[in-house]
Amino acid sequence: MQSTHTRMWPVWLAATALVLLAGLAHASPQEPDWPHFNHQLVQQHLLPRYAQLDSTATALSQASATLCRAPNQQALQTAREAWFDSMQAWQGIQHVQFGPVQFLMRNFSLEFWPDRKNIGARQLRQTLASDLPYDDEFFRHASVSIQGFPALERLLFDDNALQHLQQGRSCELTTAIAAHIAQISQAIHQEWQTKALNEFSPKQDTDTAADLAVELMASLVEPIEVIRDSKLLKPMADSTQTAKPKLLESHRSGSSLANIRSNLAALNELYQGTDASVDQLLQQADAAELARDIRLSFTNLDRALSQISSPLKIAVAQPEAHVQLVKISTQLKQLNDQLHSAMDVLGIQLGFNSRDGD
Amino acid sequence: MFLVSNWGSTAVMETNRRRFMGLMAAGLMLPVTGVLANTGRSRPLLISAASHANRHWLLGTDDTGATRLHYPLPSRAHHVELHPRQPWVAVAARRPGDYIEVVDYQNGHQIARIPVDPGYLFNGHVVFSDDGRWLVSTEERASDSAGQVVIRDVEQSFAIAERYSTGGIGPHELLLHNNELIIANGGIHTHGREKLNLDSMEPSLAYLDFASGRLNEQVFMPAEHFQLSIRHMDLNPDGILAIAMQYQGDSGDHKPLVALHRRGQPLQLLAAPEAINRQMKQYCGSIRLDSSGQIAAVSSPRGHVVTFWDLPRARFLTMMHCRDGCGLSATGQPGEFLASSGLGHLYRMNPRTHERERLPLDPAAARLHWDHHMKLASV
Numbered sequence: 137m138q139s140t141h142t143r144m145w146p147v148w149l150a151a152t153a154l155v156l157l158a159g160l161a162h163a164s165p166q167e168p169d170w171p172h173f174n175h176q177l178v179q180q181h182l183l184p185r186y187a188q189l190d191s192t193a194t195a196l197s198q199a200s201a202t203l204c205r206a207p208n209q210q211a212l213q214t215a216r217e218a219w220f221d222s223m224q225a226w227q228g229i230q231h232v233q234f235g236p237v238q239f240l241m242r243n244f245s246l247e248f249w250p251d252r253k254n255i256g257a258r259q260l261r262q263t264l265a266s267d268l269p270y271d272d273e274f275f276r277h278a279s280v281s282i283q284g285f286p287a288l289e290r291l292l293f294d295d296n297a298l299q300h301l302q303q304g305r306s307c308e309l310t311t312a313i314a315a316h317i318a319q320i321s322q323a324i325h326q327e328w329q330t331k332a333l334n335e336f337s338p339k340q341d342t343d344t345a346a347d348l349a350v351e352l353m354a355s356l357v358e359p360i361e362v363i364r365d366s367k368l369l370k371p372m373a374d375s376t377q378t379a380k381p382k383l384l385e386s387h388r389s390g391s392s393l394a395n396i397r398s399n400l401a402a403l404n405e406l407y408q409g410t411d412a413s414v415d416q417l418l419q420q421a422d423a424a425e426l427a428r429d430i431r432l433s434f435t436n437l438d439r440a441l442s443q444i445s446s447p448l449k450i451a452v453a454q455p456e457a458h459v460q461l462v463k464i465s466t467q468l469k470q471l472n473d474q475l476h477s478a479m480d481v482l483g484i485q486l487g488f489n490s491r492d493g494d
Numbered sequence: 495m496f497l498v499s500n501w502g503s504t505a506v507m508e509t510n511r512r513r514f515m516g517l518m519a520a521g522l523m524l525p526v527t528g529v530l531a532n533t534g535r536s537r538p539l540l541i542s543a544a545s546h547a548n549r550h551w552l553l554g555t556d557d558t559g560a561t562r563l564h565y566p567l568p569s570r571a572h573h574v575e576l577h578p579r580q581p582w583v584a585v586a587a588r589r590p591g592d593y594i595e596v597v598d599y600q601n602g603h604q605i606a607r608i609p610v611d612p613g614y615l616f617n618g619h620v621v622f623s624d625d626g627r628w629l630v631s632t633e634e635r636a637s638d639s640a641g642q643v644v645i646r647d648v649e650q651s652f653a654i655a656e657r658y659s660t661g662g663i664g665p666h667e668l669l670l671h672n673n674e675l676i677i678a679n680g681g682i683h684t685h686g687r688e689k690l691n692l693d694s695m696e697p698s699l700a701y702l703d704f705a706s707g708r709l710n711e712q713v714f715m716p717a718e719h720f721q722l723s724i725r726h727m728d729l730n731p732d733g734i735l736a737i738a739m740q741y742q743g744d745s746g747d748h749k750p751l752v753a754l755h756r757r758g759q760p761l762q763l764l765a766a767p768e769a770i771n772r773q774m775k776q777y778c779g780s781i782r783l784d785s786s787g788q789i790a791a792v793s794s795p796r797g798h799v800v801t802f803w804d805l806p807r808a809r810f811l812t813m814m815h816c817r818d819g820c821g822l823s824a825t826g827q828p829g830e831f832l833a834s835s836g837l838g839h840l841y842r843m844n845p846r847t848h849e850r851e852r853l854p855l856d857p858a859a860a861r862l863h864w865d866h867h868m869k870l871a872s873v
Contacts, residue, residue, distance in 0.1 A: 238815065241769035248769075252746025280769045350817065350837065488545070488836025488863035489779055489795035489820035492687075493740060494572060494588060494618060494666075494725075 168417050168482070170345035171338050176412040177352055178328075178336040181405055185229040186325040192222035193314075193321035200288075200314035204307035212298050215310075219292050220391060222317065223285050227398035231359040231406070234351045236327035242320050245275075245283040249385055250366055256281040260290055264305050270312035284320075286386075288313045293388040353484045356406050356414060357475045363399055364468040367392070368461060371448075376458045381449035392448035397441050404434040414478060423481045426474060433471040440464050510647055514655035517627070518673075518705030539563070541583050541599060542821050542834055542868035543571035546861060552585050553862060554599050554871075555840070559854035562873065563599050571595075572618030573667070573867045577648075579626040583871065586631065589666075590686060591616030594631060596652070600873050608652045614642065618866075619667045622648075623704075628655070632665040632677065639683040641665035643675055643702065658707030661700045663691075666725045669735075674710065675702040676735065680723040681715070682742065692742045697724045699737070699755060713761055722749060726780055730787035733757065734805050738778035738792045751778050752792055752801075754808055766801055766810040773797045773813070779820040780867055786828035789845060793833065795820040800833055802845035812845050821868035834864035 199218035203211040226246055237243045248256065259282040268274055275283055291310045294300060301307045335348060371383040371392075384392040408415035408431060418427035444451050444460060451457035479486060537556055541563065544553040550570050554563025572588040581600040587593045594616060596605040610616050610633065617632040629646045641660030646652040662679025669676040681697030683690045697720070701711040715722050721743035729735050737753040750763035751774055765771050775796035783790050789811065790803040795818050802811040819841070821834035829846040832853075838860040840853040 234815070241767075241773075244769035244772060250746050252744060253748070255748075347839075354817075485837050485863065487795070487818045489793075489866060490798070490818050490836065493777060493796075494779075494866055 166420070167342070167346075168349075168420070169412075170342060170349045171340040173412045173417070174336045174340065174345050174348050174352060175338040176410045177406065178332045180410040182229070182232060183325075183328060183332060185225070185402065186321075186328050189222070189225040189229055189321045190318075190325040192218070192225040193318040196222040196288075197311075197314040197318035200311045203301065204311045207298060207301045207307060209298060212292070212301070216292050216389070219285070219288060220389065220394075222321075223289075223386065223389075223391060224394060224398045226285060227395045228402040231399065231402060232355045233358075234355070235331055236324045239327075241280060242324060244280040245320055246317060247285050248279075248281040248283070249286055250370070250383065251281060251286065252383070255279065256286055256290065260287055263309060270305075270309055274312075275316050283313065283316055285317065288317070289386060289388050350484055350486065352406075353414070353479060353482075354486050356403060357472070357479060357486060359399060359403060360468055360472040360475060363396060364465050364472070367396055367399075368465050368468070372452050372458065372461055372465070376453045376455050379452040379458075381452050384448055384452070387449045390447040390449065393441065393444055393451075396448075397438065400434065400437055400441070404438070407431075407434065414482075417482055418478055421481050423478070426477055426481065430471065430474045430478065433467060433474060437464065437467050437471065440467065510650055510653050510655040513650075514628075514645060514647065515705065536872040539599060539871045539873045540823065540832065540834075540840070540868055541574050541576075541871055543567065543574060543585055543865040544859075544862035545570055545865060546863060551862070552583065552595070552597055553859060553864070554583075554873075555855060555859055556873070559840075559856055559859070561856050561859050563597075563602055565595075565597050565602050565604075567595060568593060571865060573620060574869045575620050575622060576869055576871050577622050577626050578624055581871070581873065583869070584620050584622070584629060586618050586620045587616055588865075589615060589618045590636070590684070591618055594620055594629070596629075599871060606652050608646065611644075611654070613637070614644075617664070617666055621668055621670045623670060630668065630670060630675065632660070632668050634664060639663040641677065641679055643668060643677060643707075645704075656707065658702055660702070661709050661712050662696065662698045664723075665700075667727055669727065669729055670704060671729055673704045675704050676700070676727065676729065677702065678724040678727055678737070680725050680740075681720075682723055689742070692721065695720050695723065695742065697722060697739075699724055699727075699735070699761070701757065711757060713755060715761065716763075719749060719763065722751075724753075726778065728781050728783045728790065730783050730805055732787070732806075736781055736783060736790040736803070736805060737761075738781035740778060741776035745776065747776070748772070749776065751776065751794075752781075752790070752803055754805065762808060764803065764808060764810065766813070770799075770801065770810070770813055773799050774801065780822045782822040782824055782831065784824045784829050784831060785826050789829055791822050791831045791833070791843070791845070793820045793822055795836065800831075800843060812848070814843055814845070814848070814850055816841060816843075816850075820866050821864055823868050823870045825870070832868070832870070834868055836863040836865075838862050838864060840864075 196218040199215040203215040259279045263282050367385050371380050373379050385395050386392050415427050539554045539556055541554045544551050550567040552565040556562050570588045571585045574583050574585045582596055583599045584596045592610045594608040614633045615636050620631045631644050633642045633644050641662050643658045645656040647655045660677045660679055664680040664682040666678045666680045677700040679698045681695040697715040699713045723740045725740055727737045735755040739751050741749045750765035752764040754762040774794040777796045779793045779795045781792045788805050792801045798817045799813045800816045800819055801813045804811050816833050818836040819833045823832045831843045833841045840855055842851045
């Protein structure tokens, strides 16, 4: 064996590589003040949005209870509006996928989507046919597909919703799901208030803060691809003939487009709407041009989406709108690329093993 | 640099083959007696492939977080495997791979760089036989991804001694236990990294006799799950093989991602509760058992979670958050694991106590993307 044992890489070479690497580690211009950055984003972006989810969910729970005391058209309308407000509040903070929203699978409980196998419909039928009480114990064991906004949407926005709500256990379940959403939303909000004090204080140590900043950055960057792929491209399919409007998120209530706009408005705020922001960090890192391009992308996307005149479930099957939507998906791709470039500029690594499989 | 150059000739291969078969017949597969002879003041060394900005290294970190090994590699690598007798680590190029590098992890010297045979590709995984004489790799024929295990003689400059068919295509991780090779036939025909046969995959688990290559048993993924690629696995002392899979079908499907297998029985598919299963994003990166062999840790880097499974009870235990976490290794402590991430983080995790502790790393190592698999050695 000794004959094969040649000494090719002297120790100094390894040492040189280490020195080079150490150089790389300190190559970024100036490490941002992550404790301050995190603190501002949590105080001005996350907490207000979780507060909004909490309060709209409480209102939804109350509107559902009122509806079910005396199911009538007007009460139904009020409950639908409350559902819409609360769903938009969720769409406005859905991009945050770490922290309390992850505990106990709350994110999936609030919205199990996409549901390609139509699990929600089957679960809903079974639940309505069962005689179990819809209590906490029920929700502990129930499928997530029956726990959140999509199940409630089926109950409130069905063509014969009022008729159904007046018979069987539909109204009982509606009230129970709405109360469950309110409970989850309140828990997330409260837990985030504690988390904000403990982990997102401006006095947090720099290393921990740098790690937490990565989670915030992921909340900004990673949703763009999801919006493009799941919320637009899958339902659009290849053409207006093959479009699958039922794959749209919230198509029953006709809020698919509003959802996307809420998502992007939230991401735009996360990008530049707080006192410390990614936009500022880019400018400080001599990437003002990229920062401007990203701002422009958000503006252009919002304008393009505002010009889609019909509900998305109709638009995906209209040739003219289809062209506009293709353009929007291209703009989303561009924004995605820009945000990834921004991460490169800031030296933020969001994923490596998650990018490519093996 | 030493290049193994005599692997090509048929005559040489025939000689090696005879030597291999003679040794097999003589029963010279000795049990491991000790990891290293000179372990008077031994300390753990965690070894992994790592990358940064298109440069690639074999990295060794001790338990203080200090970098002890920092060895440049020609391209991105995948699995690392320790020699049972020598302080050597074999690191396999990421598929489609063209090298296996064997390195002395104590002094950072190259032992060998093994090139791939023309017309074949390394698939990222290797093992050594218990006696350290043979290096075994999964490979595939470049033209059709036909699976091969290739046995190289460590004492003959890593010359090829045997080539066996794996009975499937796109083989990935392999294990060698009691003179039997266990191969995960992923079932995917690839060209470069492009997947060509997702509609007609036939993933399987193959058990081959090490000495003869005879197929002792092959278990196929049931037809209704034909797109579940079997990729990584680990074996417990009671003969339970724990398997981690990757699903190639519709992103909305809710498929089991973990399986158990015992010889002679069908695959037992396990799914985490639906929402957790979703969180795993249909993708498992690595699977390792704890030192007791009772708990499996499964990394899901796309979902940023590590899930834990109770083997004797065949059920999901719990999950822990780990952004981009992939590399796993058991520590000597039952129930305890180390997990590395592409973000250069290293954690100690204990699913029993739910503890997750970030371990210290020197700043240069923490800037690297730690790749798919890692192994704990001692120096």
